[in-house]
Amino acid sequence: MGINPAIVQNIAERVRAEVLPQRAASALKLDPAIIQKIAQKVPIFSGMSQPCLLDTLATGEHFTVQAGEAVFREGDMGNSFYVLIAGDVVVEKMRDGKPVELTRLGPGECFGEMALVGNDVRSATVRATGSLVAMRFYRELIDANPESASAIYRNIARILAGRLGESSLMLADLKKRDSAA
Template identity: 35%
Template sequence: MDDRRIELLQCTPIFGAIQARALEVLLGGTVNVEVPAGAHFFHEGEAANAMFVLESGRVAVVKRWEGVDHHLRDLNAGDCFGEMALIDMSPRSASVIALEDCSAIRLTNADLFRVYQADLEQFALIQMNIARELSRRLRIANERLFVVDLEPRSRGEPEAGFTNT
């Protein structure tokens, strides 16, 4: 197995502390995806069935609102995206666009199921790590919303999201 890929995964929050043998099982059926600069990994609203770990390149995460794409953040090699697809099976909540030529590992529920079959404890740890990462991202989003809501009040304007009672 490719020790470089195992090391890359172990440096991500979702696969940190996962044993190499479990990652070998995980990587056993994965597909490597090459996306040229300017192309999409996926579009907001599409059916979601995989997450990605970026091996090389840089991507932008964007969300469309009123016909305009709004930049949320950039991700670099070693970052992962699309992990919500492995949990909620809902359509993509944002688009991911390659800013440079990119290479990524595509991971599906079938890949995770192989880990489940081989090592339930490691599978559970991956699930917990995904939940922690999603929780971390939710906390960041909540903080941003809180700050945006407070800005009008700091200028003496009515609150944006709350009613005064």
């Protein structure tokens, strides 16, 4: 009898809910100029007050990933989003057993945000193209701060709307090519 992934996920979420708020309570010391730069350069944090941004950043979890490693894989369960601090990632979706590159993202960009707005199953694989540093932000901690949640969800809507617009243009180009052939 194997281990049920849903049970493991549930236990991990409960542990994070107990441990991570204690980390967030500890004071994060950042220069106000750095906080302002983050607010200007990282679209998902746009419109946040400095105190709110500081609280939000305090809940983030820094980590590194080596070249070629996946941050997460298509089909994984997810309850967090990520912000790239340094390095790049490629976003891939499997089609006919082969990875298809959807896009590349760099510092300041976010990914995995669909897990915050209701899709717990990862829709794509995100892989480091080189060594990277990122921050992970868990849904439970974002939702615990109404000001942060409001700004982040509003910004996610803007980001996803932009990506949908880009996807629509790509589909239109493909249809145009197909009809010309």
